[in-house]
Amino acid sequence: MNEKPTISNLAAIDAAHHIHPFSDMKELNAKGTRIIERAEGRHIWDSTGKKYLDGFAGLWCVNVGYGRKSIADAAYRQMQELPYYNSFFGTTTPPAILLAQKIASHAGPHMNRVFFTNSGSEATDTWFRMARVYWKALGMPEKTLVIARRNGYHGSTVAGASLGGMKLMHEQGNLPIDGIHHIGQPYWYAEGGDLSPEEFGLQAARELEAKIDELGEDKVAAFVAEPIQGAGGVIIPPDTYWPEISRICKARNILLVSDEVICGFGRLGSWFGYQHYGFEPDLAPIAKGLSSGYLPIGGVLVSDRVADVMVNEVGDFFHGYTYSGHPVAAAAALENLRIIEDEGLVERIRDDIGPYFAKGWKSLEAHPVVGQADCVGLIGGLQLAADKATRRRYAKPDDIGSLVRNHCLENGLIMRATADRMLASPAFTITRGEVDEMVGTLSKALDHLAETVTE
Ligand SMILES: *Cc1c(COP(=O)(O)O)cnc(C)c1O
Numbered sequence: 001m002n003e004k005p006t007i008s009n010l011a012a013i014d015a016a017h018h019i020h021p022f023s024d025m026k027e028l029n030a031k032g033t034r035i036i037e038r039a040e041g042r043h044i045w046d047s048t049g050k051k052y053l054d055g056f057a058g059l060w061c062v063n064v065g066y067g068r069k070s071i072a073d074a075a076y077r078q079m080q081e082l083p084y085y086n087s088f089f090g091t092t093t094p095p096a097i098l099l100a101q102k103i104a105s106h107a108g109p110h111m112n113r114v115f116f117t118n119s120g121s122e123a124t125d126t127w128f129r130m131a132r133v134y135w136k137a138l139g140m141p142e143k144t145l146v147i148a149r150r151n152g153y154h155g156s157t158v159a160g161a162s163l164g165g166m167k168l169m170h171e172q173g174n175l176p177i178d179g180i181h182h183i184g185q186p187y188w189y190a191e192g193g194d195l196s197p198e199e200f201g202l203q204a205a206r207e208l209e210a211k212i213d214e215l216g217e218d219k220v221a222a223f224v225a226e227p228i229q230g231a232g233g234v235i236i237p238p239d240t241y242w243p244e245i246s247r248i249c250k251a252r253n254i255l256l257v258s259d260e261v262i263c264g265f266g267r268l269g270s271w272f273g274y275q276h277y278g279f280e281p282d283l284a285p286i287a288k289g290l291s292s293g294y295l296p297i298g299g300v301l302v303s304d305r306v307a308d309v310m311v312n313e314v315g316d317f318f319h320g321y322t323y324s325g326h327p328v329a330a331a332a333a334l335e336n337l338r339i340i341e342d343e344g345l346v347e348r349i350r351d352d353i354g355p356y357f358a359k360g361w362k363s364l365e366a367h368p369v370v371g372q373a374d375c376v377g378l379i380g381g382l383q384l385a386a387d388k389a390t391r392r393r394y395a396k397p398d399d400i401g402s403l404v405r406n407h408c409l410e411n412g413l414i415m416r417a418t419a420d421r422m423l424a425s426p427a428f429t430i431t432r433g434e435v436d437e438m439v440g441t442l443s444k445a446l447d448h449l450a451e452t453v454t455e
Pocket residue numbers: 060118119120121122124153154155156226230231259260261262287288298
């Protein structure tokens with residue numbers, strides 16, 4: 001007897017019992033969910049047997065690709081030896097220790113410690129508390145405010161959604177919480193006006209300086225930003241932006257927090273996003289690529305500046321998760337990082353597949369509906385435009401991106417859209433042929449947009 005539920009059974013059960021994240025459930029239940037059943041390399045298969053090239057690495061995370069048996073084996077071995085023990089009360093486990101060391105070995109000389117969490121959102125809550133505890137321990141308990149950016153994304157917990165600059169998230173749950181302020185984003189295409197990207201990058205960075213002056217330097221604890229905004233639409237800042245942000249944080253004595261949840265562990269062709277842009281953050285939340293999504297794990301990189309106070313001055317930091325440094329997740333992450341090291345995947349992005357991807361991605365800029373096609377390493381953002389010459393955007397940006405995304409989906413390519421931007425974030429192991437396929441399928445979807453929508 002075959003007890004396996006049928007596809008329509010599963011969809012009905014899903015509709016009856018499962019509330020999905022970031023989903024309009026009424027709409028989804030009416031049309032039925034897509035059920036992903038298996039994956040290998042850069043491909044996934046849904047329950048109808050349809051095969052897709054995953055241009056998004058799951059959700060920015062399956063960086064070493066699907067089907068890595070050695071990660072499964074590492075988790076299996078660890079689960080048999082010691083499935084769980086905590087890192088509270090003076091204990092910990094070998095994988096947690098070794099993973100902290102491994103991460104620190106790539107993080108730069110000023111960054112030597114890690115606090116483990118299970119997700120990026122928890123990492124956000126962790127550094128948020130840590131930043132305030134840091135200033136309090138230094139005798140500056142008034143330094144509590146945190147500045148973040150509009151259209152940034154830092155997770156979905158109360159602190160995460162508050163720090164994020166997504167209006168629709170703020171409207172649900174009376175957010176942001178007190179003590180959080182937002183400045184603009186370095187989104188030149190939409191907001192740069194007549195300025196050159198370089199001029200606009202400086203102007204956007206100097207909004208931070210103005211905000212610190214407005215709030216008072218003695219009240220501001222930290223500024224947080226993603227090196228490249230991911231969920232906001234892969235917004236790649238002009239080159240002038242990060243050096244100026246870094247200068248301002250130093251001059252005004254506020255902590256600089258680099259949200260490395262997407263950029264960390266190689267995506268930009270450097271181990272961390274801050275290394276690509278050449279600055280040194282004080283705190284850096286990590287997650288996603290740390291385990292390539294094989295198991296949930298995240299953390300916060302803590303610089304020596306902050307660690308010296310947290311470790312030597314604070315005493316007990318009353319913060320932690322039951323599964324902080326979970327040994328099975330840590331063992332999977334260690335194996336994931338071994339793969340990235342041994343296969344030279346960061347170097348591959350920097351020197352080989354990254355430049356190849358850039359050539360294909362940027363070729364799309366010639367398409368009549370594309371305003372700008374930008375990328376760094378293996379992350380790309382493509383701006384759709386109604387009029388290239390004037391940078392005029394489509395009248396209904398939200399419908400435009402999903403139209404292109406759905407066309408890609410029908411043709412076997414997973415892409416993501418944020419309003420009128422198309423987002424790509426493939427696995428580090430993507431082949432040249434698969435890059436060509438991605439660009440080709442996306443190009444056809446752009447033709448479809450040009451044919452069906454005029455404004
Ligand atoms: C995904 C993401 C988060 C949140 O991570 P979760 O694991 O989903 O909680 C935080 N910051 C950035 C930049 C992200 O992309």
